[in-house]
Structure formats: structure tokens, C-alpha cells
Amino acid sequence: MTDTAAVGRARRRARWPWVVLVVVTLLAVFVVAAEVIARAVVPATVRGLVIDALDLPADQQLDVETQGVLLPQLLGGTLDELRLSSDQVTIGGVTGAAQVTATQVPLRGGSLAGAEGTVIIDQSQFAGLLERVELPITEITLDEPDVTVHGGISVLGAEIPLALTMTPGADDGDLMLTPIAVEVAGAEVDLQRLAGMFGDIGAALAGPQRVCIADQLPTGITLTGLRIDGTSVVAEISADGRIAVDEALLEPGVCP
Template structure:
């Protein structure tokens, strides 16, 4: 071979001629590629939606229960006590109702009315019962108040021997007025007493007395009217059990302006024992 056709050498690897890297090659890999995004977990959102739906349903059920329960309880009370069909009666239950309804017992139930007649006594009644079974049974406990006016309070005093024609209530006392016969003459008498309760009986404690329009003391009355005078100046105990349902016991009484407020305790068996709804008896 001649020098005119000599073989040229390969160019040296330098900065002017860099080696190209083929993408995806075995040695180069895919170092610059963005990794695929992971799918977001949706179950927390689904769980949240389920919880919200359940909460809404629970609230709706509670509202429905509170709307329906008063009518049911009112109907049961009216039937049990043989009250008029149009008797107004407010019913309110404490606490969350749904668990109580499932358990079959109401924790606390409030019943109130501005006017109701029980065994001939008419007044405003407010009663709170606890442990009220929805499927029948005795109440755990019950108590309340009965507010009566002067005419109804006069009826409660029918068993006393005091001369009573009228009764005036003015807190904290009651004034009973009537007349007594002395030597064939009718003498007007007015006795002011502080009402209370003793062992379930109505108690009247005298605090003032007028005879013939004149205020007198106890000694004068005792000497001039004899046994009647002593009766007028002594504390009177009056049984009124025969004017109330047998399941109701008096625990307190006070005069509030022109009304008598009677505090009562109710036998829990009154819900199942019909005899406790009938009038009681006095010894």
C-alpha cells in the first residue's frame, strides 16, 4: 500500500465530541422521568359522608320522637284519669329520647296544665315523674304542685268545725270568716291562720282573731266563748285525704298571693293501681 491511501485514526473522546447517552438504555436508565402519581385514598371522605348522614338521620329521628311523644303521653294520661278529650296538657321529656325509647323507659317526664279537675278539686297542676315505663308498670317516683284559688281552698276546709262562710288568701296567711251564735245572737268572727301540712293533714295555725269586728286576744276569746273560743285559738288539723285521689299525699302548703300552692307526693303505683285514683279516706 502506498502512503496516498493511509488509514485515518479515530478522533479522541474529548469535550468537543461528548458521548451521547441513548434514553432507556441499560446503563443510563430513566433517571429524569417523573414517577407516576399514586391514587388518592377516598375512604376517609366516604366515612365522613356516612357519619354526617347518620347524624342527620339521628337528629331527624329525635325531632320526630319529640313531636310524636307528647300526643301519645297526653292520650294515655287522659284515658287513665278519665279526663275530657279536649283537656289541655303540656308534656315535656328530658334528655335524648331515642335511647330512652329503645330502652322502654323515660328518664324524666314533666306534665303541666293550667286547669284540671281531680276528684272535685280544680286547679293548675305541675307534675314531674321519673322512671316512666313505656310498656306499662309503676313509676319510679312522682311529685308536683297543685295551685288552687280561694273557692277551692274553701272546699278543702269543709271537714273543719270552724265557722267558715268565706276564705280570703293573702300570702302568707288565709283569713276565714263566718259567724258564731252567742245567746241566740249571730256574732261575726274572722280568724287569720297560717296554713301548712302535718303528717299529710292540712294544718291551720291561728295568728289573729276578730270578734264582732274587734281584734281580741286568745285569753279573751277563751273566757267569753268557752269551748268554741278554745277551738278558735288552737292549731287545727284537718284531714283532706277524702277529697284527693288515694295515691296523692300532701307534703307542703303555702299561700302565694291569692292562691294556695299544695305540694304533693304521688305513689308510683298510681299508673297501674286504679284504686289509687279513687278518693282516699279519713280516719
């Protein structure tokens, strides 16, 4: 073996770690670049799909966030978690700030594992929902955790002021208002006395008030909770995972 050949092999052995280092570095740069591109493209694509599906304005403010490292999720065809939020969005007849988290979102079509979120509405929006209640409402006051409706009952031609305090909630997709206290002409009265004072109207006021809001939401979205938070109303919602593939679930629901 010549000295020249030995020197050549020694040089190649010396260069080999540097070649590996360069290849690894290039691969790392490629992965980082691909991840950056994925994080830019995926949210924009999802935003467009959601806006089209819900028939929202093209300039609708809608933020989309993904979780975790995207490349493995993209290669696997499923996003682990997707978060959508908007400071103001109108869905059906309800306008508010919305935040929804969807899990196991398939990229090649299919149902979601599930989606849950909240919609925060103000007092005026909440008052609009209560227009369907059989209550003599002229004013609404939010006082966490309850809501008080003010109105009056006509008795023998005289209007008697009434303030009914109720705790909001949800039951089987409906908005529920459970009376806890009442004032008649400024004086606190036991709820059970309302029937004796005002007959059927009083009995109705003393019982839970159920409000159907299904026609204000897509069929695939259900109200699961409702609470007062300061001066806002927080509605908790849940979405049927099939809403991603069944257009019928995007249509407004129906109230009986």
C-alpha cells in the same frame, strides 16, 4: 404493577374519606330525624295515657315535656324525667293549674321512681275545702302567708262578729290551719281567752284545724304542703310511684 392499577388504588384511597363523610352525615341525619320523631310521638302517647288513666276529657289541655336526649332513654326503656302541666284540670273535687314532674319513668311497665308537683287553686276552690271545718265561716280572705276566715258566733241570741287568722300547711296528708290571731267584734283578743269567752266553741277555734281532703284526691297522691301565694293557694303533692301500675291508687281516697 401497572400504572393503571396504581392509579385505581390511588383513586379509591382518595374516595374513601368522602365515603366515610357521607355515611357519617347520613347517620347524623337519621339520628336527628329519629330524635325529632321521638319528641313528637312520646309526649302525645304519654298525654293519651294520662287522660285515660285519670278519666279526663279527651280535649283536656295537658302539656307533656321530656328532658335530655330521648333516643338513649328510649333504647334503655326509661325516661329520665317527664313534666306534665295544665292551666286548668279537675282531679277529684279540686280544680286548678297543675304541674307534676315524674322521674325514672319505665316505658315497658313498672313503677315510677317518684313524682312531685303543685296544684294552684283560687280562693273559691279553697273555700270549698274549708266547708268541712267546724268554723262559723261566711267569708275567706287570703293575705300571704295567712288566711283569715270571717264569721260570727251566736251568744244569747246575738251574733258576734269574729275574724280568725290562720297559717295553712299540711300534716300527714291533711290540710292544717294553725290559728295565730283573732278579732272579736273588731277588737283583737288573745287566742287563749276564747275558751273563757265562748266555752267549747272558743276552745275549738283557738286550736289547730285539721281538714281531711283524701277523698278529693286519688289514693296514690298525698298533700305534702300548702301555702298562700298572693291571691292563690299552692298545694304541694307527692305521688306514689306505684300509681303507674296499680289502678287502686287512682281511686279516690277515704276520709275517716
